[in-house]
Amino acid sequence: MTNVPLLDLKAQYAQIRGEVLQVIESVCAGQQFILGEHVRALEAEVARYCGASAGIGVSSGTDALLLALMAFGIGAGDEVITSPFTFFATAGTIARSGARPVFCDIDPENFNLSPAAVEGFIERHCRKDDDGALVNRATGGRIRALMPVHLYGQSAQMEALMRIARRCNLRVIEDAAQAIGTEDSNGSRVGSTGDVGCFSFFPSKNLGAFGDAGLCTTNDPDLAERMRVLRVHGGKPKYYHALIGGNFRIDELQAAILRVKLKYLDEWTAARQRNAAHYGAAFEQAGLLSRITLPRVPARGRHIFNQFVIRTGRRDELRAFLTERGIGTEIYYPVPLHQQECFAYLGHARGDFPESERAAGETLALPIYPELSPAQLDAVVARVAEFFG
Numbered sequence: 067m068t069n070v071p072l073l074d075l076k077a078q079y080a081q082i083r084g085e086v087l088q089v090i091e092s093v094c095a096g097q098q099f100i101l102g103e104h105v106r107a108l109e110a111e112v113a114r115y116c117g118a119s120a121g122i123g124v125s126s127g128t129d130a131l132l133l134a135l136m137a138f139g140i141g142a143g144d145e146v147i148t149s150p151f152t153f154f155a156t157a158g159t160i161a162r163s164g165a166r167p168v169f170c171d172i173d174p175e176n177f178n179l180s181p182a183a184v185e186g187f188i189e190r191h192c193r194k195d196d197d198g199a200l201v202n203r204a205t206g207g208r209i210r211a212l213m214p215v216h217l218y219g220q221s222a223q224m225e226a227l228m229r230i231a232r233r234c235n236l237r238v239i240e241d242a243a244q245a246i247g248t249e250d251s252n253g254s255r256v257g258s259t260g261d262v263g264c265f266s267f268f269p270s271k272n273l274g275a276f277g278d279a280g281l282c283t284t285n286d287p288d289l290a291e292r293m294r295v296l297r298v299h300g301g302k303p304k305y306y307h308a309l310i311g312g313n314f315r316i317d318e319l320q321a322a323i324l325r326v327k328l329k330y331l332d333e334w335t336a337a338r339q340r341n342a343a344h345y346g347a348a349f350e351q352a353g354l355l356s357r358i359t360l361p362r363v364p365a366r367g368r369h370i371f372n373q374f375v376i377r378t379g380r381r382d383e384l385r386a387f388l389t390e391r392g393i394g395t396e397i398y399y400p401v402p403l404h405q406q407e408c409f410a411y412l413g414h415a416r417g418d419f420p421e422s423e424r425a426a427g428e429t430l431a432l433p434i435y436p437e438l439s440p441a442q443l444d445a446v447v448a449r450v451a452e453f454f455g
Contacts, residue, residue, distance in 0.1 A: 067391060067392060067445075068392070068441060068442060068445035069392035069393075070392065070393050070394060070433050070438070070442045070445055070446055071394040071433065072394030072395060072396055072431070072432075072433050073270055073394070073433070073435050074435060074437060075269060075270075075274070077435075077437035078334075078435075078436070078437060081330070081437075082326055082327065082330065085326045086323055086326055089104075089322040089323065089325070089326055090319060090322065090323070092322070093318055093319050093322050098318060099317065099318045099319065100315060100317075100318060101298075101315055101318070102318040102321075104318050104321040104322040104325060105123050105315075105316055105318055105321040107321075107325060108121070108123055108281075108316075108321040108322075108324055108325050108328070109121035109122060109123050109281065111325065111328055112246075112265070112281055112283070112324075112328065113283050115246070115247065115255070115328065115331075116246070116247075116255045116256070116257040116258055116263060116265075116283050117254060117255040117257075117258035118255075118257055118258045118263065118283035118284060118285055119284070119285045119287070119290075120283065120284050120285070120286075120287060120290035121281050121282070121283050122281065122282040122283075122284075122290060122293045122294055122297065123279070123280075123281050123315070123316030123321060124279075124280045124281060124282060124297055124314045124315070124316055125278060125279065125280065125313070125314050125315060125316060125317075126266065126268070126278040126279065126280045127155065127243040127264060127265060127266020127267070127268060127280040128155040128158070128159060128266075128280070129280055129297075129312070129314040130243075130264035130265060130266070130280040130281060130282045131155060131156065131159040131213075131239065131241060131264045132159040132162060132163065132312070132314075133282060133293055133296055133297060133312075133314050134239045134261075134262040134264055134282060134293070135159060135160065135163040135165070135211075135239065136163065136296055136311065136312075137262070137289060137292050137293050137296060138210065138211065138237050138239075138261075140160075140163050140164075140165050140210050140211060140237075141163055141164035141165055142164040142165070143165075143207055143208060144163075144164075144165040144166070144207060144208050144209075144210040144211075145165060145166045145167075145168045145202055145205070145207040145208065145209050145210065146160045146165050146166075146167060146168065146209075146210060146211045146212070146213050146239075147168045147169075147170055147179075147184055147187070147209060147211070147212050147213065147236075148160065148167055148168070148169065148170075148179065148212070148213040148214070148215065148241075149169065149170070149171075149172055149178065149179040149214070149215050149217075149403075149422070150169040150171070150172075150402040150403040150404040150419050150422045151172050151177060151217070151399065151402050151403070151419075151421075151422035151425050151426065152215040152217060152241065152399070152403065153243065153398075153399065154403065154406070155243075156213060156215055156241050156403070157169075157403045157409065160213065161408075161409075165207075165210070166205065166207055166412070167403070167409070167412065168187070168202065168209065169403065169404050169412075169414070169418075169419060169422075170183040170184045170186075170187050170419075171183040171419040171420065171421045171422055172419075172421050172422050172425065173223070173421070174421045174424070174425065175362045176217075176220050176222075176223075176362055176364075177217045177218060177220075177375070177425055177429075178214065178215060178216065178217055178220065178221070178222035178223065179212075179214045179215065179222050179223075179227065180223075180421075181223050181226035181227050181230060184212070184227065184230055185230060188200065188209075188230070188234065191203055191204060192209060195208075198235060199235065200234045200235070200236065209234070209236060210236065210237060211236050211237040211238065211239055212227055212230070212231050212236050212237070212238050212239070212260075213238075213239045213240075213241055214227050214238070214240060214241065214260075215241040215243075215244075216240065216241065216242050216244060216245035216248055216256045217244060217245075218244060218361070218371070218372055218373040218375050218398070219244055219245050219248055219272070219369055219370040219371050219372035219373065220245070220248065220361075220362075220364065220367070220369045221245065221248050221249060221250040221251070221256050221364075221367055221368075222240075222250075223250075223251075224240075224250045224252075224254070224256075224259045224260070225250065225251065225252060228259060228260070231260075237260075237261045237262075238259070238260030238261050238262075239260060239261065239262050239264060240256055240257055240259065240260040240262065240263040240264060241264055242256045242257045242263045242264060242265050243264065243265060243266035243268075243271070243280075244266070244271065244272075244372040244373070245257075245265075245370060245372065246265050246271070246272060246273050246331070246370070247272070247331060247332070247335055247368065247370050248367075248368055248369065248370050249367050249368035250367050251364060251366040251367045252366075253366070253367070253368075257283040258283065258285065261284065261286065261289065262282050262283070262284050262289070262293075263282065263283040263284070264280065264281075264282055265280055265281045265282070265283070266279075266280050267279035267280055267281070267320070267324055271372065272331065272334060272335060272338070272370055272372050273324065273327055273328060273331050274327070275320040275323060275324055276319070276320065276323050277317075277320060278320075279316050279317065279320040279321070279324065280316070281316070292309075295308075295309060295311065296309055296311035296312065296314070297311060297312070297313075297314035297315055298311065298313070298314075298315060299311045299312065299313060333436075334436040335370045335371075335436075337436030337437070338370065338371040338374075338434055338435070338436055339369070339370075339371060341371070341374070341434050341435075341436070341438055341443060342361065342363070342369075342371050342374055342434065344440065344443045345360070345374060345432070345434075345443060345446075345447065346360055346363075348443065348444060348447040349447055349450070352447055352448075352450075352451045353451075354447075354450060354451060354454060357378065357454045358376045358377065358378045358450070359376060359377035359378070360376055361374060361375055361376070371434050373396075373398060373431040373434065374431060374432050374433075374434035375398065375429050375430065375431050375432075376429070376430055376432060377425070377428040377429055377430075378428060378430065379428060380453075381397070381427065381428050381429065381430050383453075384430060384450070384453050385397070385430055387449070387452075387453045388446075388449055388450070388453070391449050391452075393432075393433070393445070393446055393449050394433055395430050395431060395432060395433075396430075396431045397429065397430060397431070398429065398431055399426060400426055400427075401426060402419060402422040402423055402425075402426045404418060404419055404422070405423075432446055433446060
């Protein structure tokens with residue numbers, strides 16, 4: 067029986083080992099470990115790749131989100147609209163900034179923040195104050211920003227969300243942690259449409275570091291400079307602080323490694339897309355499309371398949387069955403954020419966001435990494451088919 071792990075980074079490393087070791091040795095020889103030439107080069111290269119004018123390398127995807135919130139001065143008394151179906155850092159950074167997360171439900175076809183849900187929340191629960199700012203009638207908080215998430219490698223509906231943001235004078239912080247190279251329906255890369263794009267280079271991402279790392283993108287030069295200052299404790303020049311920031315710097319070693327990997331990113335993305343197409347054809351041939359729902363691939367745009375997520379009402383049974391037969395899977399995410407204990411103070415009840423709750427109970431990620439062989443892909447399909455009889 068063929069074993070198929072959810073992810074095998076050793077296969078990727080074998081491809082680039084020589085280049086990685088060479089660049090690590092060059093950094094070690096130069097002994098410049100903080101904000102050196104590789105950081106500056108990576109910032110420019112990723113910004114260009116994402117269609118943005120500036121990049122600011124940071125210590126993690128979480129810190130990228132937190133830095134963006136800090137750069138806009140979002141804090142106590144403010145509120146940020148986002149999705150309850152995402153990794154914890156999305157809402158966690160909003161809460162850490164002192165602001166209040168405001169959840170709106172997802173579109174079940176793409177798992178991303180629903181523009182219709184955001185519109186509905188604003189119409190039912192918000193008003194404009196005398197200065198034209200959007201205010202939550204229930205809490206009195208000022209709605210300052212939208213934080214859409216480009217989940218699983220597919221873009222949120224940015225055109226519709228940007229129309230809402232412009233009309234309501236909201237900042238847009240794109241959580242693009244899983245979506246480097248993703249394009250929306252207009253062909254724009256994520257991270258180039260909103261005010262700030264926030265990327266994660268966690269090792270399991272399509273572009274993964276050898277530890278934690280992240281990056282912010284923006285087209286606003288003044289905002290870029292503010293974020294650069296905030297990531298070094300708000301000091302400019304050194305030891306002089308007009309702002310209170312944090313230690314959010316990306317490591318030089320991580321930047322050097324990421325520059326090597328960035329050259330291969332499009333090749334790896336194309337392999338993920340081929341694997342997704344292979345799954346689609348194989349699941350259809352096996353007659354499984356009435357038993358599972360496959361990821362929706364948009365007619366326009368670019369899905370980079372950070373994850374390949376199927377849906378089934380028998381998710382937990384299927385996962386246990388696959389695990390017993392050596393097929394790696396993961397659930398992203400089993401508990402929506404409005405049901406997390408730490409957010410009980412927001413006062414949400416079960417049923418408040420039904421699409422997010424349904425997705426949390428039905429979604430299962432299958433192996434999709436670039437180095438999978440056709441035999442491994444077919445083994446995954448065969449085991450799923452075996453489960454459904």
